[in-house]
Structures are given as C-alpha cells and as structure tokens.
Amino acid sequence: MADGMALASDQRFRPEDVETWRREGAVVIPGFFTPQETAAVVADFEAVFGRSAGAAEALERKAEGRVGRFHPSQFKGVAPVPLPCSPALNLIGVHPALIAFAKAALNAEAVHVYQCQAWAKFTGESDYDQPFHCDFPNHTLTAPSEDEARNSVTILCYFTDVSDAHGAMHYVPRTDSAKVAGPDATLNTDPQAQAELQAGLSAYERSSAAPAGSAVPYTIDVYHRGTNLTAPNGRRFALMSCWKKAGDEAIGFHAWPFHHTQPWARIFDHASPEQLACFGVQPPGHPFWTETTLARAQARYPGWDLTPYRAALAKAA
Numbered sequence: 001m002a003d004g005m006a007l008a009s010d011q012r013f014r015p016e017d018v019e020t021w022r023r024e025g026a027v028v029i030p031g032f033f034t035p036q037e038t039a040a041v042v043a044d045f046e047a048v049f050g051r052s053a054g055a056a057e058a059l060e061r062k063a064e065g066r067v068g069r070f071h072p073s074q075f076k077g078v079a080p081v082p083l084p085c086s087p088a089l090n091l092i093g094v095h096p097a098l099i100a101f102a103k104a105a106l107n108a109e110a111v112h113v114y115q116c117q118a119w120a121k122f123t124g125e126s127d128y129d130q131p132f133h134c135d136f137p138n139h140t141l142t143a144p145s146e147d148e149a150r151n152s153v154t155i156l157c158y159f160t161d162v163s164d165a166h167g168a169m170h171y172v173p174r175t176d177s178a179k180v181a182g183p184d185a186t187l188n189t190d191p192q193a194q195a196e197l198q199a200g201l202s203a204y205e206r207s208s209a210a211p212a213g214s215a216v217p218y219t220i221d222v223y224h225r226g227t228n229l230t231a232p233n234g235r236r237f238a239l240m241s242c243w244k245k246a247g248d249e250a251i252g253f254h255a256w257p258f259h260h261t262q263p264w265a266r267i268f269d270h271a272s273p274e275q276l277a278c279f280g281v282q283p284p285g286h287p288f289w290t291e292t293t294l295a296r297a298q299a300r301y302p303g304w305d306l307t308p309y310r311a312a313l314a315k316a317a
Helices: 002-011 015-024 035-049 087-092 096-106 183-187 191-202 273-278 291-300 307-316
Strands: 078-080 111-122 153-158 170-172 215-219 223-225 235-245
Touching: 015 096, 015 215, 035 087, 035 111, 035 235, 096 111, 096 153, 096 215, 096 235, 096 273, 111 273, 183 191, 291 307
Parallel strands: none
Antiparallel strands: 078 111, 111 235, 153 215, 153 235, 170 223
16 A cells, blocks of 8 residues: 555645645645545544434534634544554555655655544534634644744645535634734733734634545644534544654654554554654664564564565665
8 A cells, every 4th residue: 555655645735735834834735635545534434433424413602703712522533543443544644645745844854743643523522613723832842943844744634525514624824824913822811812813813714624635734833723513414534644853852742652552553564664664663774673673573563564674684784
C-alpha cells in the first residue's frame, strides 16, 4: 500500500496550496485522498465507533446566539491511533502525501507526527459550537514562532462529505484576523475582551466545508472553531494529523510510548519505514539498529517486516 500511495503523493497538492497555508494560515484541498482510500477509512470509522449516523435532530443550544463554548462532550468521539481496525484508518494519518505536505510546509527533510486521532461527530451527540481560538497553547509551552517552519502543521482530513450542516471547521485567514487581533488575544480571559474578539473574528470567518477525501491544513496560530452538526442523522468522520520538524522538542501532544497498551502491531505490521519514522522509530541504517535490537523488536512485533533494517545493517558491516 505504501509504495502505491508514494507514487501519487506529489499529485495530491500544489505548491500554491503550501503558499496559501503559509500566508493565510489555512487552505482547503479537495480530493486529497482517493475514493478507494476514503471508503476504506469510513468502514473503519463505522467499525471503531459502532455507528454510521447521528440523531434525527440536533442538540439545541441553551442560549441561541451566544458565543460557542468548550465542554467535554465535544471530544467524546476522539480516539488516537492505533485503533482496533484495519491499516486503512491506522495509517491514513501518515499517508505519504501528508508526509510530503508536512515536509514542504515546514521546509524539513524529516518530520514527526505528534498527534494523530480519529474524530467522529454525530448530530445530537453534543453542541459542537466553539469559540474562535488558536491551538498553540496546548501544542507548545511558549508561543508560536514568526517563522512558520518552526511551528507545526495540523492537517484536518475529512472522510465524509462535510457541509456547514455537518460541522465544518470555520477559520479566519491571517490577513483578516490581523485586522482584529494577534494570536495572543486568545489568551485574554477577560469576558468583555473575548466578546469583542469573537465578534470581530466572526465578521471574517470562512468555512472549510468540503467533500469526502479533502484535507484542510492549518497553522498553530490561525483562529478557528468547531461548529455544530444540524443535519438530520448527520455524521462527520475526520482525522487530525499534526506534524513538526523531527527533533523539535518545543512542540508536542502525545507521548506515543505512553500508549503502549494500544494495538501498535496494527501499525508496525503494515507501515513503511518512512511512516514508522514519523512516529519516531529509528530508520534503517540508524546506529540504534544492531542484531540485538532487531531481535528484541521482532519479539515485540512478530509480524513486523524488518527486512529493510536487516539489509541496512548487513550493508554497514
């Protein structure tokens, strides 16, 4: 699967998409994934979450017209990889085309995925309406850099058709949000200041609504928000894949080894060395690999094809 996808990875996005991401902080790329890839991922979503549709009616908000709020029920459908399903969903977050976009966006030869999670939303499950916010507070302990290559790129991938009735993410292009406030305004907890910020950003908000198979890369400092699902029996199957330059310890979210009890064999048994490297696994030829470490890794993941790693070790001997 990895070889076939790698051949098409340079056709999934244009240089103009990367430039728009750099300039405006977000870009919508329709048709990023093939219909076949999308269908396989949807089947996995249905298997993991055990349902294919939401309720007939949306959850009514208590105070119509108010600014959106964060609350735990909005995140009920979040599940980080690896998941008990096929390689389709487990590896779509490290699709070669996503790796290629991340490398281009971050101007890096090597990138790591530091967050990769499926997110299923269903009509009636929650009021998903959120305030505008930036992601840097829980992706770094400091502040976003003025150099985009020193930040990160989050790629929101849609695997069902997403209209505004299906909870499309809304965002404000950088050139517009600059007229209202800088990204640090998201840290201001004063209610009046927040009300003014939300009102100002709302005047410029755009929708990321797009057909199934689309990708929406956005930056760590772009204002964006989740919106509610109102479509009868609606669903939104999406995946968040967050990328940083390899070795950038200032940005993070998941510590992958902390989740060692999850079914990592679903990934190791099917991923390419390039995809595994995105999770921080040492690539073939790295000094870490010796006969002993290879034997121990094989014992942990009996189905992992270590041929490229063994070949590199033999060549170096």
